[in-house]
Amino acid sequence: xxxxxxxxxxxxxxxxxxxxxxxxxxxxxxxxxxxxxxxxxxxxxxxxxxxxxxxxxxxxxxxxxxxxxxxxxxxxxxxxxxxxxxxxxxxxxxxxxxxxxxxxxxxxxxxxxxxxxxxxxxxxxxxxxxxxxxxxxxxxxxxxxxxxxxxxxxxxxxxxxxxxxxxxxxxxxxxxxxxxxxxxxxxxxxxxxxxxxxxxxxxxxxxxxxxxxxxxxxxxxxxxxxxxxxxxxxxxxxxxxxxxxxxxxxxxxxxxxxxxxxxxxxxxxxxxxxxxxxxxxxxxxxxxxxxxxxxxxxxxxxxxxxxxxxxxxxxxxxxxxxxxxxxxxxxxxxxxxxxxxxxxxxxxxxxxxxxxxxxxxxxxxxxxxxxxxxxxxxxxxxxxxxxxxxxxxxxxxxxxxxxxxxxxxxxxxxxxxxxxxxxxxxxxxxxxxxxxxxxxxxxxxxxxxxxxxxxxxxxxxxxxxxxxxxxxxxxxxxxxxxxxxxxxxxxxxxxxxxxxxxxxxxxxxxxxxxxxxxxxxxxxxxxxxxxxxxxxxxx
Numbered sequence: 308x309x310x311x312x313x314x315x316x317x318x319x320x321x322x323x324x325x326x327x328x329x330x331x332x333x334x335x336x337x338x339x340x341x342x343x344x345x346x347x348x349x350x351x352x353x354x355x356x357x358x359x360x361x362x363x364x365x366x367x368x369x370x371x372x373x374x375x376x377x378x379x380x381x382x383x384x385x386x387x388x389x390x391x392x393x394x395x396x397x398x399x400x401x402x403x404x405x406x407x408x409x410x411x412x413x414x415x416x417x418x419x420x421x422x423x424x425x426x427x428x429x430x431x432x433x434x435x436x437x438x439x440x441x442x443x444x445x446x447x448x449x450x451x452x453x454x455x456x457x458x459x460x461x462x463x464x465x466x467x468x469x470x471x472x473x474x475x476x477x478x479x480x481x482x483x484x485x486x487x488x489x490x491x492x493x494x495x496x497x498x499x500x501x502x503x504x505x506x507x508x509x510x511x512x513x514x515x516x517x518x519x520x521x522x523x524x525x526x527x528x529x530x531x532x533x534x535x536x537x538x539x540x541x542x543x544x545x546x547x548x549x550x551x552x553x554x555x556x557x558x559x560x561x562x563x564x565x566x567x568x569x570x571x572x573x574x575x576x577x578x579x580x581x582x583x584x585x586x587x588x589x590x591x592x593x594x595x596x597x598x599x600x601x602x603x604x605x606x607x608x609x610x611x612x613x614x615x616x617x618x619x620x621x622x623x624x625x626x627x628x629x630x631x632x633x634x635x636x637x638x639x640x641x642x643x644x645x646x647x648x649x650x651x652x653x654x655x656x657x658x659x660x661x662x663x664x665x666x667x668x669x670x671x672x673x674x675x676x677x678x679x680x681x682x683x684x685x686x687x688x689x690x691x692x693x694x695x696x697x698x699x700x701x702x703x704x705x706x707x708x709x710x711x712x713x714x715x716x717x718x719x720x721x722x723x724x725x726x727x728x729x730x731x732x733x734x735x736x737x738x739x740x741x742x743x744x745x746x747x748x749x750x751x752x753x754x755x756x757x758x759x760x761x762x763x764x765x766x767x768x769x770x771x772x773x774x775x776x777x778x779x780x781x782x783x784x785x786x787x788x789x790x791x792x793x794x795x796x797x798x799x800x801x802x803x804x805x806x807x808x809x810x811x812x813x814x815x816x817x818x819x820x821x822x823x824x825x826x827x828x829x830x831x832x833x834x835x836x837x838x839x840x841x842x843x844x845x846x
Contacts, residue, residue, distance in 0.1 A: 315518035316541040318647035321534035329539035330354035330649035334365035339407040342496040349401035351648035360384040373411035402471025429490040440468035498538035
């Protein structure tokens with residue numbers, strides 16, 4: 308037998324705040340609580356927009372795996388919040404928590420982010436299902452803080468994860484739970500847990516069978532405790548759906564197309580829940596105290612310039628009114644209860660609208676229950692697709708440019724020359740002495756007959772480190788200079804003694820040679836003496 312939800316919800320602005328940033332929705336298949344980030348502009352807009360974006364999931368069948376669908380829709384709602392900030396910079400920094408349950412068959416799909424909570428009473432056990440994404444909870448998980456110390460920690464309200472203008476792809480806690488008829492779930496914002504202890508909450512849930520009475524009791528106890536924050540609770544109970552009940556619901560809540568002229572009215576709580584309280588009871592605040600950002604914008608002077616699509620302001624207003632009417636009509640077609648900022652936004656007609664395309668997409672999803680990909684194909688805002696050849700063409704052009712740059716660089720290196728060593732011989736190289744990986748940027752142009760070992764130590768070191776040349780002629784000139792240096796080095800071997808000793812030794816006659824002149828009476832010069840004179844001159 309298929310299951311449906313009995314449900315009730317209530318939200319209150321509390322005793323301190325001037326506007327309600329909480330929103331909640333509960334229906335036959337969906338329950339969600341969202342707590343807008345207090346202290347930030349647009350917290351009410353964030354929670355209302357997120358809840359209204361999820362309302363279309365309140366149906367028995369989904370377009371895929373329920374848990375995947377729920378997670379994808381929350382991520383889509385997060386994208387719409389980012390668009391809101393783009394079009395309305397004054398909303399920068401807004402965010403919201405989300406705790407949602409989606410009934411499908413005999414199981415619950417559960418999604419959670421932030422510090423709102425989900426409790427379950429099942430088989431006599433009352434337990435917290437959600438995990439707070441707060442700084443103090445992380446300290447508790449790491450064993451650096453005791454649970455009883457968390458309540459007085461100065462950073463107990465610091466959120467580590469949240470939906471909104473913070474992260475393009477926030478990390479959600481996702482889970483699936485089997486459904487047991489008669490179990491109770493409580494979804495609540497942190498305004499409840501900031502005042503009431505878990506034992507007090509458990510006592511009320513256990514002892515109050517009527518769901519609406521349970522919600523009212525929890526809220527009244529919170530208000531009696533001072534309620535420094537907004538407080539929102541939703542209590543649901545899965546029960547078997549009988550055919551008679553299904554027929555009664557279908558008769559009481561026709562499809563949106565059944566009666567296009569249906570008057571606007573309060574959002575029904577459905578036959579399985581108590582009637583919804585009036586908006587004045589839900590938000591105890593001065594008149595005009597809780598206004599959405601859209602209401603605040605209405606106080607500013609409006610430009611008469613055409614809208615972004617070229618339409619006049621009157622046309623844009625008419626189109627927006629039509630979308631609001633469609634969303635209201637869809638809400639009236641299903642049993643549900645809507646409270647908090649989302650209810651106020653719907654009552655006043657100030658439903659947060661990002662842009663025409665986003666509004667049309669939201670209305671189409673809620674009315675037609677189509678996947679996102681089908682509703683995006685709109686004639687007035689067609690999706691432009693890049694030609695398939697564009698990316699390959701860009702890559703080809705980049706490759707050609709890179710090859711051209713490399714070729715020009717290599718061609719320049721081939722106009723350079725330097726003198727170095729090749730197999731222990733002085734050689735002229737064409738190119739530069741650097742390498743790029745395994746690629747050498749030079750090659751041997753000429754190899755001389757000068758051995759590197761024949762050069763003095765200073766010249767040998769210079770050749771090993773290479774001698775740059777302006778051109779080939781300059782390189783050949785360097786080689787000739789090295790040739791002369793090598794010859795001088797061979798004629799003047801390293802001296803053991805001083806210059807005078809070398810001079811005397813070189814001038815001394817060889818053993819057995821005459822010291823006087825020969826038959827001509829003239830002395831013949833010694834080759835060693837000439838070499839010594841030359842070396843001395845060089846020295």
